[in-house]
Amino acid sequence: MHFKEAKGILSAGGGMNISRGCIHGCIYCDARSKCYNFDHSFEDVEIKINAPELLERKLKNKRKKCMIGTGAMSDPYIPITENLRNIRSCLEIIEKYGFGLAIQTKSSLILNDLDLLIKINRKAKCVVAITLTTFDEKLCKIIEPSVSTTKERFEVLKTMRDNNIQTVVWLCPILPFINDTAENLMGILNYCIEAKVYGIICFGMGLTLREGNREYYYKNLDRYFAGTKEKYQRRYGNSYILTSDNNEELMTLFSDICDQNNTERNAEALFKYMRLYESKDRRGQLDLF
Numbered sequence: 653m654h655f656k657e658a659k660g661i662l663s664a665g666g667g668m669n670i671s672r673g674c675i676h677g678c679i680y681c682d683a684r685s686k687c688y689n690f691d692h693s694f695e696d697v698e699i700k701i702n703a704p705e706l707l708e709r710k711l712k713n714k715r716k717k718c719m720i721g722t723g724a725m726s727d728p729y730i731p732i733t734e735n736l737r738n739i740r741s742c743l744e745i746i747e748k749y750g751f752g753l754a755i756q757t758k759s760s761l762i763l764n765d766l767d768l769l770i771k772i773n774r775k776a777k778c779v780v781a782i783t784l785t786t787f788d789e790k791l792c793k794i795i796e797p798s799v800s801t802t803k804e805r806f807e808v809l810k811t812m813r814d815n816n817i818q819t820v821v822w823l824c825p826i827l828p829f830i831n832d833t834a835e836n837l838m839g840i841l842n843y844c845i846e847a848k849v850y851g852i853i854c855f856g857m858g859l860t861l862r863e864g865n866r867e868y869y870y871k872n873l874d875r876y877f878a879g880t881k882e883k884y885q886r887r888y889g890n891s892y893i894l895t896s897d898n899n900e901e902l903m904t905l906f907s908d909i910c911d912q913n914n915t916e917r918n919a920e921a922l923f924k925y926m927r928l929y930e931s932k933d934r935r936g937q938l939d940l941f
Contacts (some may be wrong), residue, residue, distance in 0.1 A: 653697050653732055661706035666927075668722045670738045673697040675797040676758060679872035680825050683725055686864040699734050704741035711749040714913065718929050720746050723781065727799075731761060743768040747775065754926040756781035756822070760790055760800040760808050766815065773817050777930040779850070780812050783822040786831050787839025794876050802843070808912070810846035812850030818850040820922055823906070825859030828887070829880050832896035833859050834905060841909045851916030851925070857902045858895040866890075 662668050674683065682730040684694050686841050692698060700706075722728050743765055744865060746753055753772050755762070762769075762780065769807040772778045782805050786792040792802045800808075812819045821844050826832050837857075844852055865930045888894045896902065916925070 653699060654692070655701040655734070656698050657702050658700040658706060661700065661703050661708045666718045666720050667724060668703075668742070669719055669724070669726045670700050670703040670722070670728060670742060671697055671726045671730060671732075671735050672700075674727060676727060676730070676811075677797040677918075678758075678796055678799065679767065679797075679869055679876075680827065680859050680862060680865070681868070682865050684860075684865040684868050685862045687862065688864075690727075695734060697730055697735065699732065699738065701734065701738070703738050704745060707742050708745045711745060711751060714749075717749075717751055717776070717931060719752040719754050719777070719779075719927055721754040721926065727757050727759060728755060729757045729759035729761040733760070736761065736764070737813060740765055740768065743772065747772045750775045750931060752776040752778065752929045752931075753859045754779045754781065754784070756783070758783050758799045760804045762808060764812060766811065769812075769817055770815055773815075775932060777818075777928075779818050779820060779926050780808070781820040781822060781853075781926070782809055783824070783844065784840045785823070785825060785827075787836050787843075788831070791831060792816060795831070802840070806843045806847060809843070809849060812849050819847065819850050820926065821852045823852050823854040826857040826896060827859055828894055828896045828900070829883050830877060832902065834898075834902065837902050838909075841906070844915065845909070845913050849915060851918075851922045852906075852910060853862070854903075854906055854917065854920050854921055855919065856895060857899040858893065860892055861888075861894060862892055 673696060675695055747768055769778050784802055784805060786795050786802055789801050789803055809819050870881045916922055
């Protein structure tokens with residue numbers, strides 16, 4: 653871990669990342685790719701120590717309210733004290749100025765800030781996005797070794813449901829020859845149905861690999877799944893998009909289950925929903941911007 657004084661914290665579209673790098677250890681992580689130009693070890697998490705000050709300065713002077721999105725590139729709940737302090741301070745600022753929040757994580761540590769999520773949702777809109785990839789808990793601890801298990805993330809979804817906070821699940825990646833099965837998919841979908849998630853984002857059954865994350869992924873395949881790397885190399889070569897041979901069958905199952913349960917599955921519609929700012933006026937009505 654190391655600290656950095658950032659020059660800015662909020663993108664033009666309302667995106668915010670308070671750190672760079674991660675210690676979750678997910679074997680498939682795209683953020684390791686060389687195209688993101690890390691100038692430090694991926695596990696040496698860079699904490700933007702002045703993130704709350706930058707955010708307050710920006711939101712205090714921002715005339716038009718919007719959704720603040722975080723977690724797309726770096727999980728906001730990396731278990732480092734300074735990082736957790738930063739995200740809580742940022743949530744306090746978002747709530748203070750009446751902005752909305754779309755936050756993505758794989759960690760049950762988000763429950764430590766449930767009080768603030770509820771307050772944000774009372775003033776505007778809060779959407780919690782959770783990534784789910786692997787129903788089997790033992791397999792989950794191999795693929796995503798240092799993060800909350802799928803069952804623990806399911807409990808987060810239910811807690812948000814019980815507090816009237818909408819949730820979205822990222823169903824990706826699904827790893828060919830490892831968890832691209834109907835059994836795995838149905839386990840995840842049943843969790844989503846019980847938790848009454850608003851929608852599920854899925855771009856297909858498979859994953860992407862490029863320079864940086866490919867090497868890390870293959871090293872872990874050799875460590876945990878003997879012979880699987882060779883299957884990948886024969887089947888996919890150096891392709892960027894690695895689509896499961898079971899994609900058609902699994903996507904049909906995914907679509908059918910979502911439609912039967914009125915769960916939004918259109919990715920474009922879900923991105924629009926998470927970007928749409930909604931505020932509650934004094935009469936408890938919603939103003940849309």
